[in-house]
Amino acid sequence: MTAIARKNMTPAFDVVKVRADFPILARQVHGKPLVFLDSAASAQKPRAVLDTMTRTFETEYANVHRGAYYLSEKATTNYEAAREKVRAFINAKSAAEIVFTKGATEAINLVASSYGRLVLKPGDEIVLTALEHHSNIVPWQLIRDLTGAVIKVVPINADGSVSLDAFAKVIGPRTKIVAVAHVSNVLGTVLPIEEIAELTHKAGAKLLVDGCQGIVHEPIDVQALGCDFYAFSGHKLYGPNAIGVLWARNELLDAMPPYQGGGEMISTVSFEKSTWADLPAKFEAGTPPIVPAIGLGAAIDYLSGLDRVAAVAHEQDLLAYAMAELPKVPGVKLIGTAQHKAAVQSFIMDGAHPHDLATVLDRSGVCVRAGHHCAQPLMDVLGVNATARASFAIYNTRADVDALLAALHKARQVLL
Numbered sequence: 001m002t003a004i005a006r007k008n009m010t011p012a013f014d015v016v017k018v019r020a021d022f023p024i025l026a027r028q029v030h031g032k033p034l035v036f037l038d039s040a041a042s043a044q045k046p047r048a049v050l051d052t053m054t055r056t057f058e059t060e061y062a063n064v065h066r067g068a069y070y071l072s073e074k075a076t077t078n079y080e081a082a083r084e085k086v087r088a089f090i091n092a093k094s095a096a097e098i099v100f101t102k103g104a105t106e107a108i109n110l111v112a113s114s115y116g117r118l119v120l121k122p123g124d125e126i127v128l129t130a131l132e133h134h135s136n137i138v139p140w141q142l143i144r145d146l147t148g149a150v151i152k153v154v155p156i157n158a159d160g161s162v163s164l165d166a167f168a169k170v171i172g173p174r175t176k177i178v179a180v181a182h183v184s185n186v187l188g189t190v191l192p193i194e195e196i197a198e199l200t201h202k203a204g205a206k207l208l209v210d211g212c213q214g215i216v217h218e219p220i221d222v223q224a225l226g227c228d229f230y231a232f233s234g235h236k237l238y239g240p241n242a243i244g245v246l247w248a249r250n251e252l253l254d255a256m257p258p259y260q261g262g263g264e265m266i267s268t269v270s271f272e273k274s275t276w277a278d279l280p281a282k283f284e285a286g287t288p289p290i291v292p293a294i295g296l297g298a299a300i301d302y303l304s305g306l307d308r309v310a311a312v313a314h315e316q317d318l319l320a321y322a323m324a325e326l327p328k329v330p331g332v333k334l335i336g337t338a339q340h341k342a343a344v345q346s347f348i349m350d351g352a353h354p355h356d357l358a359t360v361l362d363r364s365g366v367c368v369r370a371g372h373h374c375a376q377p378l379m380d381v382l383g384v385n386a387t388a389r390a391s392f393a394i395y396n397t398r399a400d401v402d403a404l405l406a407a408l409h410k411a412r413q414v415l416l
């Protein structure tokens with residue numbers, strides 16, 4: 001083993017082997033090795049996912065659920081097997097509780113539109129936090145405007161954490177829905193979901209968790225978390241895009257009206273009246289994202305084959321290293337320093353706009369995201385227009401952090 005390989009290993013986690021599973025990591029950008037630090041926006045895909053999707057298209061593709069022939073049955077079996085893989089991955093009670101959507105955004109819109117319309121009356125309250133992604137703000141504004149409900153916002157602390165006291169102050173007798181990120185896509189803050197669930201349920205309300213970043217950075221057990229809805233996207237979990245998941249307790253999904261109408265979601269249709277299919281089909285109108293769902297199943301198989309506890313430790317090592325080293329670059333300031341964080345780090349550099357910074361870093365092969373990260377209200381709270389953000393995945397190494405640091409030093413010379 002080379003010295004570099006040894007430097008990049010934590011005991012039970014072989015990052016060199018993991019990297020070899022992701023073909024794109026072998027390519028160069030601008031003549032430099034690719035240093036991909038934007039997995040919070042969308043993660044790269046392991047060969048297992050790419051191969052599964054190609055094989056499906058090449059040999060096992062047909063529409064699902066309605067064919068009486070071999071290929072359609074095969075595609076249906078694979079599609080439903082993917083649902084079961086998701087169920088096991090998040091420890092849901094039944095596969096009927098797993099609704100495939102096109103992403104987390106659609107999953108949250110589904111809940112806001114269907115559950116929101118079911119329960120919200122004028123003056124009822126929807127509780128969000130100041131660190132939410134637009135996907136967990138705007139759907140609630142749409143249903144607020146339709147129902148006369150009110151949105152209340154739990155403030156964050158200076159380090160990006162959110163205290164339970166702040167939740168306790170905002171959640172009240174009129175609260176019907178609390179909707180929070182599991183992990184902030186900007187700050188990396190991990191929210192205390194179990195405790196928030198307790199406060200929510202004490203008030204007789206339901207808790208939706210936007211798990212887009214949470215599902216990536218720690219093993220998830222939706223029953224242990226105690227939430228009522230958990231939403232995430234496949235493409236951040238090393239799977240394809242155009243697939244997402246809404247998990248909700250069976251009794252809630254059962255009580256909720258359909259979100260979209262069309263084929264697949266009905267039991268009977270006449271011009272006078274239609275009746276709905278059983279769960280989860282009631283919420284899967286039209287031809288579903290067949291191959292993306294099967295690809296997500298392959299991503300889950302891949303992750304399940306890793307020691308995920310060791311993977312979390314590996315990511316945490318990268319985060320700690322980045323948090324220690326980034327502020328040593330003159331003018332660089334960390335944004336988001338809560339105690340309990342996942343491997344996402346925003347930062348700014350004095351005198352350099354994050355967009356310019358990201359463009360210059362790209363010339364060194366380093367991909368970071370810059371902008372408001374679909375969290376404009378959070379930018380207002382932080383008093384910045386934008387940040388640069390490095391996010392770490394299972395395939396990143398300390399050498400990637402070193403490349404970021406070296407590129408930042410170079411950027412200072414170019415930009416300042």
Ligand code: PMP
Nearest residue numbers: 103104105133135185210212233
């Ligand atoms: N919530 C969070 C916390 C996110 O990070 C994202 C993606 N950046 C979303 C929601 C939206 O996910 P998608 O665009 O895949 O629907």
